Amino acid sequence: MLEVRSISKSFGGLAAVSEATLTVPQGKIISLIGPNGAGKTTLFALISGFLKPDQGSVTFNGLGITNQRPHRICQQGLVRTFQVVKPFANLTVRENIAVAAHTRIAKRALALDKAAEVAARVGLEGALEQSAGALTIAGRKRLELARALATEPKLLLLDEVMAGLNATEIHEIVDIIRSIRDAGVTIFLIEHVMQAVMSLSDYTYVLNHGAMIADGEPRAVTSSPQVIEAYLGHGAAERIAAMAGKFDA
Amino acid sequence: MSDRARLMGWLILIAVLAIAPLFITSGRWIGFLEMTLFIAVLGQGWNILGGYGGQYSFGHAVFFGTGAYIQALLQFKFGWSPWITLWFAVSGAALVGAFVGYLSFRYGLKGSYFALITLAFAEAFHVLSRSFPSITEGGRGVQLALNQDPVQAISTFQFNFAGPFLKAYGFYYTIFAILLLTYWVTWWMERSRFGAQLVAIRENEDAAEALGINTFRVKMGAICLSAAVTASAGVYYVQKYLFIEPGIAYGPTKSVEALFAAIIGGVGTVLGPLLGSFFIHGVGEIAKEIIGPVFGDRPGVDLILFGLILIFVLAFVPRGLAGLLEALWKRKVGGRNA
């Protein structure tokens, strides 16, 4: 469904993303992990049209979308959420979602109705008339998700949708994400919460210093020495292996 | 506040505004109402782009002045009927809106930078209108011929020499009609898909873009609509005063009054500019009554007050008078339900 080929982006000499390549097949949940500052959000921005790549290409459903503007890409079915959530603070939850619904629906009344439906899918049905600015962080994350859903996407890019949530909230959102996939939406998510990555994703990509360093089944990838070193530093894999050896003996 | 309650409130307000002047015989107070409604229309024009769209313009006079000049010049130079020239005035201003909008939005100007560039455009038009007397009559200004034939009052859109009713109330009902039309357009916009997208852009442009809104196109639509509404006030001005010159058309006064009314009254609401205009003009009248006898009839008093009120509102009442009313209504309704 999504093909990213050799995408690169530099800012004033610093390479934020270098020659990243990945594929997201239809109907799957794919995850993108990596230490902070690895360039994951930048990659999302490149895919969704918020940044223009210096080189490389992005193909969505066979169509090249590389230099399109974000709203065009959204209209074609690829929508992203933001790591730092961006609610329409002075509007109600329902109005927030309705704006997104308007991408597919012209009539105001219908959009507002659709908003209520989508809100129910993420568990926000009780907060419809609340001001978005008054929501808790968990509420805002759900709102971010609901808005994206209201655009009837084929591919959903979720950027750290679980950041700031407690264990219960994470559990709930994992279920919601699974139900979204079951409804036919392909999902590509950036996540730090490893249990979620493990339990949700079919395949994982690992980014470090802007470059892809590994990809594969989540379990295999997270136990690869290279990936461990990316997160914990040089030599960490050996130290861990050595410690494990000590306990074995 | 439910839409039904809002609509009821508006109908009452409209009825009052429609009938009240008939009970007023003092020309001064009719003039006061005319001026207030005039600024209310000007303010609504600003409100569409600034209040709903979040793009604060400091040079809205550029639209007022263009509308006024086109209205005046087509009559002055070609003798066209004012009822025809007004269409050109409004669309001409919309074109200027498209021009300013295209440049500003294409190059991503927002916030204070957008405010400043609109100021620069207003100044540029000011200088241009002063420098090409062959086209605009320059600093001399455009003086339209006064129609003294009561029979021609409506066709020349001038009521100074008309039958008794039109003479007293013609201009009032003109600006009232313009108010009704432009406010109805704003009311409709608020409830449309376009309005929802515009407000989303104001709240968070990136998120709006990510959710499929063509932010450039929506902003362009907003600035053109805003320009057209503002120009309608310019059309009224020319018909009422039969005179326009560069300072009046493109000077800072109109730009500032437009944003005063909208911000003090409540940005992003239909009622805001009307409330704001009534409030500041009312305060202005009171101030003149009080200060007049002490200091004489010196200019500047009302604007000092407007400036102070603006600062006060920005600091303590960011939602303006309309926001206050909304809060009071909620408390009343909530109290009954409790």
Add this chain to the structure above:
Amino acid sequence: MELFGIHIPSYGWQTVLGSAISGVFLGSIYALVALGLTLIYGVLHIINFAHGALLMLAMYAVFYLWNSLGIDPYVAMLIVVPGGFLFGYVLQRSVISKASHGRDEIILLVTLGIAIVIENAALFFFSATERSVRVPYDLDGFDLGVTFVVYPELAALGGSLLITLALWLFMSRTDTGKAIRAVAKERQGARLVGINVDHIFAVSFGIGTACVAAAASLLVPTYAVHPQIGYLFVLIAFTVVVLGGMGSFVGALVGGFLIGITEQLGRLYMGESLGVITISVIFILVLLFRPTGLFGQRSG
């Protein structure tokens, strides 16, 4: 020569040079006014719309000091500059910071409100009549061949350069200057190391106003004062700051001279009326194509 139907006269190089030189003198004043504005922006990230009104107020102060007490405008600098500093300090501390809530358009509007209050208070108290100061030396000067330079113009250039130098020294050598630069660069960090950021904000605003007061002293011998003069200067000051780069001292200087020269040449070639459009045009072009200006920081 005809361009867009406008007749463009041709002048000898002496006339052009003469115009350019008078542009340099004019530009030095623009630079001084812009210096205050760019300092305020660089530290507080405020686009101070009241800057022009403050200039006008200072000019009235200089006028009345001359009119009532017979104090020479240049000597009056010793009074208005500290006075301007105090006024700016109090204004920022008690009004602007309280009313602003952070959003940059709101701050712009607050300063607009202040500008309107000041301008109309001036209109109310001083009336719209132009006030002029006559000093015995305001028509004396010396002949450069291509143009005649009057002493006030020379004083303006000298004064502006001196004040810019003084300001630069202040910013780089004194503790307060360093604190200001720290706050400009990294607000939170400065707070963490114990700098009283609110005080620094007010000091910076005060210095900006003091610059404007100094410019007022230098302007009064050649410009008549009236309540609207602030509005005229505001647009020019903004253009200089945007052209030179927000927050850059060098930019304010270079920008000031460039604008001064361009305006004079514009007047020469396009006439008094149309000539000033060069300012608006430059402003628009810079905002569209190079908003960071010549020397400003590139963001992002």
